[in-house]
Structure formats: structure tokens, C-alpha cells
Amino acid sequence: xxxxxxxxxxxxxxxxxxxxxxxxxxxxxxxxxxxxxxxxxxxxxxxxxxxxxxxxxxxxxxxxxxxxxxxxxxxxxxxxxxxxxxxxxxxxxxxxxxxxxxxxxxxxxxxxxxxxxxxxxxxxxxxxxxxxxxxxxxxxxxxxxxxxxxxxxxxxxxxxxxxxxxxxxxxxxxxxxxxxxxxxxxxxxxxxxxxxxxxxxxxxxxxxxxxxxxxxxxxxxxxxxxxxxxxxxxxxxxxxxxxxxxxxxxxxxxxxxxxxxxxxxxxxxxxxxxxxxxxxxxxxxxxxxxxxxxxxxxxxxxxxxxxxxxxxxxxxxxxxxxxxxxxxxxxxxxxxxxxxxxxxxxxxxxxxxxxxxxxxxx
Amino acid sequence: xxxxxxxxxxxxxxxxxxxxxxxxxxxxxxxxxxxxxxxxxxxxxxxxxxxxxxxxxxxxxxxxxxxxxxxxxxxxxxxxxxxxxxxxxxxxxxxxxxxxxxxxxxxxxxxxxxxxxxxxxxxxxxxxxxxxxxxxxxxxxxxxxxxxxxxxxxxxxxxxxxxxxxxxxxxxxxxxxxxxxxxxxxxxxxxxxxxxxxxxxxxxxxxxxxxxxxxxxxxxxxxxxxxxxxxxxxxxxxxxxxxxxxxxxxxxxxxxxxxxxxxxxxxxxxxxxxxxxxxxxxxxxxxxxxxxxxxxxxxxxxxxxxxxxxxxxxxxxxxxxxxxxxxxxxxxx
Numbered sequence: 001x002x003x004x005x006x007x008x009x010x011x012x013x014x015x016x017x018x019x020x021x022x023x024x025x026x027x028x029x030x031x032x033x034x035x036x037x038x039x040x041x042x043x044x045x046x047x048x049x050x051x052x053x054x055x056x057x058x059x060x061x062x063x064x065x066x067x068x069x070x071x072x073x074x075x076x077x078x079x080x081x082x083x084x085x086x087x088x089x090x091x092x093x094x095x096x097x098x099x100x101x102x103x104x105x106x107x108x109x110x111x112x113x114x115x116x117x118x119x120x121x122x123x124x125x126x127x128x129x130x131x132x133x134x135x136x137x138x139x140x141x142x143x144x145x146x147x148x149x150x151x152x153x154x155x156x157x158x159x160x161x162x163x164x165x166x167x168x169x170x171x172x173x174x175x176x177x178x179x180x181x182x183x184x185x186x187x188x189x190x191x192x193x194x195x196x197x198x199x200x201x202x203x204x205x206x207x208x209x210x211x212x213x214x215x216x217x218x219x220x221x222x223x224x225x226x227x228x229x230x231x232x233x234x235x236x237x238x239x240x241x242x243x244x245x246x247x248x249x250x251x252x253x254x255x256x257x258x259x260x261x262x263x264x265x266x267x268x269x270x271x272x273x274x275x276x277x278x279x280x281x282x283x284x285x286x287x288x289x290x291x292x293x294x295x296x297x298x299x300x301x302x303x304x305x306x307x308x309x310x311x312x313x314x315x316x317x318x319x320x321x322x323x324x325x326x327x328x329x330x331x332x333x334x335x336x337x338x339x340x341x342x343x344x345x346x347x348x349x350x351x352x353x354x355x356x357x358x359x360x361x362x
Numbered sequence: 363x364x365x366x367x368x369x370x371x372x373x374x375x376x377x378x379x380x381x382x383x384x385x386x387x388x389x390x391x392x393x394x395x396x397x398x399x400x401x402x403x404x405x406x407x408x409x410x411x412x413x414x415x416x417x418x419x420x421x422x423x424x425x426x427x428x429x430x431x432x433x434x435x436x437x438x439x440x441x442x443x444x445x446x447x448x449x450x451x452x453x454x455x456x457x458x459x460x461x462x463x464x465x466x467x468x469x470x471x472x473x474x475x476x477x478x479x480x481x482x483x484x485x486x487x488x489x490x491x492x493x494x495x496x497x498x499x500x501x502x503x504x505x506x507x508x509x510x511x512x513x514x515x516x517x518x519x520x521x522x523x524x525x526x527x528x529x530x531x532x533x534x535x536x537x538x539x540x541x542x543x544x545x546x547x548x549x550x551x552x553x554x555x556x557x558x559x560x561x562x563x564x565x566x567x568x569x570x571x572x573x574x575x576x577x578x579x580x581x582x583x584x585x586x587x588x589x590x591x592x593x594x595x596x597x598x599x600x601x602x603x604x605x606x607x608x609x610x611x612x613x614x615x616x617x618x619x620x621x622x623x624x625x626x627x628x629x630x631x632x633x634x635x636x637x638x639x640x641x642x643x644x645x646x647x648x649x650x651x652x653x654x655x656x657x658x659x660x661x662x663x664x665x666x667x668x669x670x671x672x673x674x675x676x677x678x679x680x681x682x683x684x685x686x687x688x689x690x691x692x693x694x695x
């Protein structure tokens with residue numbers, strides 16, 4: 001049964017400014033769902049609507065089969081971890097964690113037990129009597145998570161919980177969250193981030209939000225291997241997928257594409273005779289490109305090289321870095337700078353998009 | 363020369379003098395006394411930087427010691443002398459005499475009452491106004507109106523409220539709002555509000571509360587806006603209702619600001635003079651210390667007793683002042 005179901009959910013401000021529309025999503029118990037998307041895509045708004053901090057303009061939100069559109073946040077069975085931790089500065093760690101339980105008029109012994117258990121799980125036992133200002137960023141983050149845990153919610157909501165931490169701590173805390181999820185296999189988590197790596201490593205499924213709606217939902221590798229549209233193709237993976245304009249010259253079980261840039265590509269995607277001559281975009285990930293002397297997908301002069309040790313990024317073409325075609329070759333290949341290069345990729349590694357949609361059958 | 367022109371000239375001379383002093387003194391320090399050149403340039407720059415703060419503080423220090431420290435010492439001295447004996451040293455005789463006067467204890471008692479009621483109500487109403495006006499569209503207009511009395515002098519405020527409390531003989535049209543209200547509510551005859559003990563003291567307090575609420579509101583409103591929105595949202599998710607959010611999340615987070623506002627108003631209250639002076643002049647049991655001092659000093663011309671009461675006021679203000687400065691300093695850190 002779906003733990004959380006969104007049907008036709010929309011968000012409008014002042015009746016006219018539409019932020020989200022037609023969000024349909026089912027989340028099963030125990031999933032860790034990550035919302036990703038460019039800034040301003042409404043991913044935080046969607047999370048806040050689930051939390052009850054924003055009203056739902058249209059559609060239905062159900063948690064465990066109960067419509068909660070008009071139910072106050074505290075009674076939805078959710079807990080939220082904020083980007084800024086949002087700890088109560090005048091309360092000790094213990095009081096911070098106990099606050100919700102106190103408001104719920106739980107007994108003293110019950111509160112103490114819940115706080116102790118959460119503190120144990122998060123290695124906060126020694127800090128229970130400290131004020132938040134006497135804690136490090138990572139500890140504060142753990143208190144914020146602890147505050148959520150003690151309430152034993154059905155759904156945990158994380159709003160970019162790691163973006164205030166420095167890079168090293170972010171990786172460590174990311175792993176801690178993954179471990180925490182393993183310890184609590186039945187709890188459902190929704191996690192908002194703009195960081196792809198967080199999304200790819202944590203998610204059981206990723207929801208990519210763009211253009212006021214859901215661009216694609218899938219496991220991290222589904223999104224990487226089979227993006228349904230150009231937006232997801234470009235959004236997932238770093239550096240982003242190259243999109244090369246071309247025309248279908250031969251259809252069948254495999255499709256041949258003549259590229260406007262002069263290259264040729266054989267793609268392991270079946271097309272019909274009606275697609276012959278259609279204008280398409282060929283998608284190829286930088287890491288799938290390899291050097292060739294024969295037919296090439298991408299060719300040109302290497303404008304810039306970036307040697308990162310384990311691999312080298314090549315920027316092809318005269319345009320600025322924003323429009324450049326990028327290839328990722330193993331090892332250090334700085335010597336390629338200024339030379340002409342021909343690159344190709346295996347047919348099963350190539351993607352085809354027509355009118356922005358993937359032509360891959362599903 | 364017309365007085366207005368004279369004033370203008372004085373302003374120009376005064377401001378010009380200040381600018382001239384700071385600019386000239388600074389120039390003198392950098393160019394002549396410790397020039398930043400030659401063999402000792404580095405040492406000179408360091409020395410100039412050591413001297414500079416004192417140079418800039420000098421006018422303030424001089425003015426403060428001339429107009430604040432000296433009068434305190436002189437007041438202390440005067441409080442130990444007797445005018446009728448040609449200024450002879452009489453020890454604590456003035457203080458003893460004061461302690462024997464019922465009017466002094468009335469003033470002490472009233473001051474204490476002012477001290478309890480006015481800061482509490484001003485801060486309370488200010489907090490309420492700050493919270494309520496932050497949430498509504500026309501809140502800023504409401505705020506301006508509530509803040510406006512701050513721009514009125516205490517004497518002006520006293521005159522306004524004297525009209526509110528005004529009483530006309532029975533049967534004639536009442537111009538006092540309070541009496542109009544009182545009669546409308548079924549009161550038998552117009553009351554001379556300012557002669558009613560002990561209500562009159564509270565009626566005087568209302569004037570100061572009216573003035574100070576705006577101050578409290580402005581400071582507390584800024585503090586309330588400084589509270590991270592996240593902590594409020596977290597509390598809502600934790601199940602806190604509006605009252606709990608206000609009292610358990612918002613108020614504790616601005617506690618130190620509330621203390622500063624409270625103590626600042628307390629200092630104003632301890633020095634309260636104009637309102638009582640202009641409205642009842644301490645009659646009908648409304649005497650306060652500052653007005654008592656004025657009575658002794660300038661009406662009875664007894665500078666011994668007047669100085670003694672001034673010392674009492676200072677001793678009462680001092681601990682709160684120190685505390686206030688300390689809290690404010692901690693705030694800034």
C-alpha cells in the first residue's frame with residue numbers, strides 16, 4: 001500500500017502564479033525518495049506542502065490512505081529536518097528533542113526513553129545538556145534528525161539537510177543518513193536536494209522536477225541509463241550529456257543517424273520507416289565517448305583540457321564552455337589540447353530524442 | 363541679529379568646530395607629531411594609532427566629566443551641607459530629615475509602583491503590538507500610529523491626557539473623554555479623576571505607558587523579525603499552537619531584547635518628572651522622587667535636601683543602568 005500518495009497536486013500563489021501542477025506520485029513504505037531539480041523548480045515547495053507548511057491549491061495528498069490536505073502538520077505523522085537545522089536556540093539538545101513529545105503530553109518516562117534512544121542512535125548522549133550554539137555543524141544536524149526520530153513519524157522530510165555543511169562533513173553525514181535509513185527500514189523518507197551525488201547515492205527512487213511538474217521518476221540508474229526526455233538526460237550525470245542534432249537516415253532494429261556536425265552514429269534503438277528523415281537529437285554521455293579513427297559521432301578541435309588525474313575532460317569546439325561538447329577520457333590526456341580528435345560510442349550507449357522525448361521503447 | 367539667524371550661525375559654528383577639531387587634530391597627529399615617513403615611519407604609524415582613539419574621545423570625555431561627573435560630586439557635597447547654616451557641613455542631617463518626611467515616603471512608594479507597572483505594561487503592550495502588527499497588511503500604518511506618541515514630549519503628552527481626564531461641572535458638556543465615557547456607561551456624575559487616590563497615580567502611569575509602548579514595539583518588532591522562520595515552522599510541525607509558538611519559541615528567543623527594553627523603560631520611569639509635574643504636581647498622593655526633588659530644590663530653595671533626594675534617585679538608577687549596559691554589551695558580542 002502506498003504510504004503517501006499525491007494525486008493531481010498543484011500549487012498556485014495568489015490564484016495566478018502557478019508553481020506546481022498535476023503532480024501524481026505514489027511512495028511506498030520504506031522508500032527513500034529524493035526530489036531533485038534546478039533551483040526554483042518547486043521541489044522545496046512540494047516538500048513543504050507534504051509537511052503542511054504550504055497549502056495545497058489543488059489535488060489530494062494522502063498519507064496512509066487518509067486525506068491530509070487540511071490536517072495540521074503535527075497530525076500528519078510527518079517530521080521535518082530543515083536546511084538550517086532550525087534548532088530552538090534557547091533549549092538544550094534534550095529539550096529540543098523532547099519538545100514535540102512534551103506538546104503531545106507524553107509521560108515523563110516515555111519522553112526520557114525516546115530521547116535517550118534517539119541520542120544513542122545519533123551519538124548525542126554526551127551532548128544532551130548542551131545548547132545548540134555549543135555544538136558543531138554536524139552535531140546540530142544530528143540533533144535536528146534526532147528531533148525527527150523521537151516523534152517516530154510515518155514519513156521523514158529532509159529539506160536540503162546537508163547544504164550547510166562543508167564538503168568533507170557532507171559526505172560523512174550523507175553516509176550516516178544512509179546508515180540511519182538502513183536501521184529504520186520501515187520508515188519512509190523524502191529528501192530534497194539539488195546535489196546529484198546525494199540523489200544518486202541515497203535514493204531508492206529519484207523524482208526529477210522541472211517546468212512545474214515531474215520530469216521523470218525512477219531509480220537512480222534508470223534515470224542515468226534511460227532518461228525519458230532531454231531535460232532529465234542533461235540534468236542527471238556530470239558533466240551533462242551531449243546533445244547533437246541530426247537526421248535519421250536508416251531505420252530498423254538499429255537506427256542510423258547523420259549528424260549535422262558531420263558525424264555518423266549507429267544507435268541500438270529500433271525505429272520505424274515513418275521516422276526516416278526525422279530531425280532528432282542524439283545524446284551521448286561524455287564518459288561513453290572513446291577515440292576512433294573510423295566513423296565518428298563527435299569530432300573537432302580540442303579547445304580546453306582539464307586533467308583530473310583519473311580522467312581528463314576535453315572541451316570540443318569553438319563555442320564557449322557552456323555550449324561545448326565534452327568528452328571524458330581515462331587517464332591524463334592534456335597533450336590532446338589543440339589537436340583534432342574523433343570520438344565515437346557503442347550503439348547501446350547512445351540515446352535518441354525526438355521533440356525532446358526519448359525514442360527508446362519502454 | 364534675529365534669533366533664528368543666530369541659531370543658524372551657532373549650528374554652523376558648532377558642527378564646523380567639531381568637524382574642524384577631528385579633522386585638524388587627526389592631521390596634526392599624522393603630519394606633525396608622528397609623521398609616517400623617515401626612518402621611524404613604521405613606529406610612528408603604530409604610535410599615531412595608539413593616540414588616535416584618545417584624541418577622538420577627548421571632547422566627549424571632557425564634556426562628560428564637566429557636565430556629569432562634576433555635578434555628581436558637587437551634588438553629593440551639597441547634600442551634606444545646610445543652606446540655613448550658610449552651607450555648613452551637617453553630615454547626614456538632610457537624609458535624616460528626608461526620611462522623616464511622609465511626602466518623601468509617598469514619593470518612594472509611588473516610584474516603586476511606577477517601577478513595577480509601567481515597564482511591565484509598556485513592554486507587554488509593545489510585544490503584543492509588535493506581534494500583531496507584523497502579521498497584517500496595514501500593520502505598518504498601525505505601527506506608525508502606535509509609535510507616534512514617542513515624538514511628543516512628556517509635557518505635551520501630559521497636556522493631552524489632562525484633557526482626556528478633564529472634568530466640567532455637572533450638567534455642562536464634558537470635554538474629557540474619560541468622563542464622557544464614564545457618564546455614557548451610566549456613571550452618576552463627572553469625576554475629578556486626577557484627585558482620586560489611588561486611581562490617579564495609575565492614570566498618570568497610563569500617559570507614560572502610552573508614550574513608551576511605541577518604543578518597546580519598535581525594538582521588539584525588529585527582534586521578532588530576527589527570529590529564524592525555520593524555528594517557528596519546526597515548532598508548528600512539532601505540534602505547537604499559536605500561543606505555544608509565541609510563548610515557548612518566540613519570546614525566549616528575544617528574551618535578552620525584552621530585558622533591554624524593560625530596563626531602558628525602567629530608567630525612564632525612575633526619572634519620571636514631567637508628567638507628574640504638569641498634571642498633578644505631586645498633589646493628591648501622586649508625588650514621585652524627581653518632582654519631590656524639584657519641589658525641595660527650586661520651590662523651597664533647600665539645596666541640601668534637594669541634593670540629598672537627587673542622590674537617592676541616582677542610587678536607585680545606578681544598578682539598573684549598570685545591568686542594562688552589561689546586557690546590551692553581551693547582546694552585541
